Amino acid sequence: MDRRALGTTGWDVTEIGLGTWNIGSDWGEVSEEEGRAAVRAALDSGIDFLDTADVYGDGRSERLIAEVLADHDAEPVVATKAGRRLDPHTTDRYTHENLERFVDRSLENLEMDTLDLLQLHCPPTDAYYQPETFDALESLVEAGKIAHYGASVERVEEGLKAIEYPGVETIQIIVNPFRQRPTELFFREAERRDVGVIVRVPLASGLLTGNLDADTEFPEDDHRNYNRDGDAFDVGETFAGVPYDVGLEAVDELRPTVPEEWTMAQFTLRWILDHDAVSTVIPGSTSPDHIEQNVEAAGLRELTEDERDDVEAVYGEYVREHVHHRW
Template sequence: MDERPLGTTGFDVSEIGLGTWQLGSDWGPVTDEEAADAIETALDAGITFLDTADVYGDGDSERRIGAVLDDRDDDVVVATKAGRRLDPHEADGYNRDNLERFVDRSRENLGVESLDLVQLHCPPRDAYYRPDVFEALADLRETGKIDHYGVSVEKVEDALKAIEYDGVETVQIIFNPLRQRPAELFFREAQRRNVGVIVRVPLASGLLTGALSADAEFSEDDHRNYNRDGDAFDVGETFAGIPFEDGLAAAESLETVVPDGVSLAQFTLRWILSFDAVSTIIPGSKTPAHIRDNVEAASLPPLSADQFAHVEDVYDTYAREHVHHRW
């Protein structure tokens, strides 16, 4: 699998990575063995970028990654996130002491001396306007506890503000055929500043796999059940913020231009990779077959102009009014 540079970090990472939210929590139950199988499948398939967070399963995702890597000799970049352990989750909590405490816990969970990449975990808007937050990250880098830092954001505006800070080397953001706004100003600015872009929620919580239907049922501990209205966290993290029925209709329309022998998920990932600003994509799965299929998307031929136009039409028809000015 081809690799792309991750901003100014010096890391070259696989075009398809692995998101591991589902290996910790909020996607139904998963055992240690299932998690290990998923991680090992990803590594064996050529994935060199793993994304996690300290709150995924209260650290289970980090610990499971650490356990697998401890038994292997892979050249892999592990990115984690910090900040969502705050209660209440307020900008005041993004201070030096708390960030160091979170970083130390993640270092222990992953079993490393220094974290490859730490991302602020979708902090409140006010945090982006506090230079001391980013000074704290720079200080943690100087102490050798982290190698690089960036942000994971909900909104394009937050991403644009974050990359004004020189030390921010990466931005993680939602981008897919149903969430296209980042491809406007933000992607251009990220490229101009040589900021790495990590794309999350690429398959819109399963909508863009073509595997969901109107009668789909999700377990009680699956966010696609309990967060459809944003009751637990930002609703844009669930089905990319698209009403479920509209998302199903959008997926059905996209299927009409997917080539034979290619899945909708692969088509979607290949569409995302068409944007040069993107460094890596982190679809999440705990199914080895799905992980291997996702990796194969990187080797597909480019989309045609007609396919691109259809994706744009689908966005305008089913998604734009719900998401474009919201995120």
């Protein structure tokens, strides 16, 4: 699998990484062994970028990663996040004291002396206009507790503001054929400033696997059940913000464009990777077979002009009005 530069961190990472939200929480019941097996499968397939957060299962995801790495030869870059443990989750609480407390907990969970990459975890928009927060991150670098820092953002505006701070080396953002706005100004600015772009929710919470339908039932503790209207957190994290029934229609319209020998998930990942601004894409899965198929997407050819036009047409007809102006 090819590697791409992760901004100015000095790391080249695999084009496909692994997101580990689902082995922590909010995706139905996943056993610890299933979680460990997913991480092992990713490492065995060559993936060398793992993304987690301190709130995924209240640290469970971080701990499972540490357990696997303790018995594996791989030395991946491990990115975690901090901030969502704040209650209330308000801008004024993004202080040095709170961030350092979260960092210390993640260091313990991951069994590390220094975190590879710490990302602010989708803070309120006003936090990006609070320089003290970024000063705190810089001081944590100076203290040796984190090596690099960035931000995981909800909106393009937040990403554009975050990269004005010279210490921000990466931005994590939702991008897929159903969330195209970041591919415009934000991608251009990220490339211009040499900022690494980590793409999350690439498969729109499973919509863009092509394996969901109107009869699919989600467990009570799966965010695809309880967060469809944004009742728990930003609705853009669930099905990329696309109303479920609309998303199913759009997927059906897209199916004829997917090459016969590809899965829809592979087609989607290839569409994302065709953007040079992207450093790595982090689909999550507990299926070793699906993880391997995701990795294979990195070796597929680029999409043709006709295929890209088809994606754009589906986005324009079904999806754009629901998401483009919001994120």
